[in-house]
Amino acid sequence: MEVNMVSGTSCSAPAFSGFVTLLNNIRLAKGKTLGFLNPLLYSHPEAFEDITEGDNDVNGDGYGWQCTPGWDPVTGLGTPNMGRLMEIVKAME
Known part of the structure; x- marks a missing residue:
């Protein structure tokens, strides 16, 4: 098996959509859906880790x-x- 490093939106978008599906499954168990996701996400900044170090200067040219x-x-x-988001979604009415 060959292992390769990958990065970028081509990896993060499918991963996050999978997270959203798992969160929506929690809601579906209560007979509801998440609906429009932005209000939930932006009202719970504690469910996100603030990245404070590093950059995306992949070419090493300062950009x-x-x-x-x-x-x-x-x-x-x-x-x-994801653990925090799951707790928040589980606690939703």
């Missing part, structure tokens, strides 16, 4: 985004903590 405390590109939220 790219530097990680900074309190803000992450694309969503501004950070990396999802």
Whole structure:
């Protein structure tokens, strides 16, 4: 078996969609769905890890985004903590 390193949205998008499916399954067990996801995500910043070190300068030429405390590109939220998100969704009415 050959193992290769991969990165980027081609990996993160399918992974996050799988997370959302698992979260929606928790809701479906209660006869409900998540619905529009943004209000849930943005009202629970504690369910995300703030990435504060590193960058995406893949070419080593000084271009790219530097990680900074309190803000992450694309969503501004950070990396999802699936355990915390599951707890939040389980507690929803």
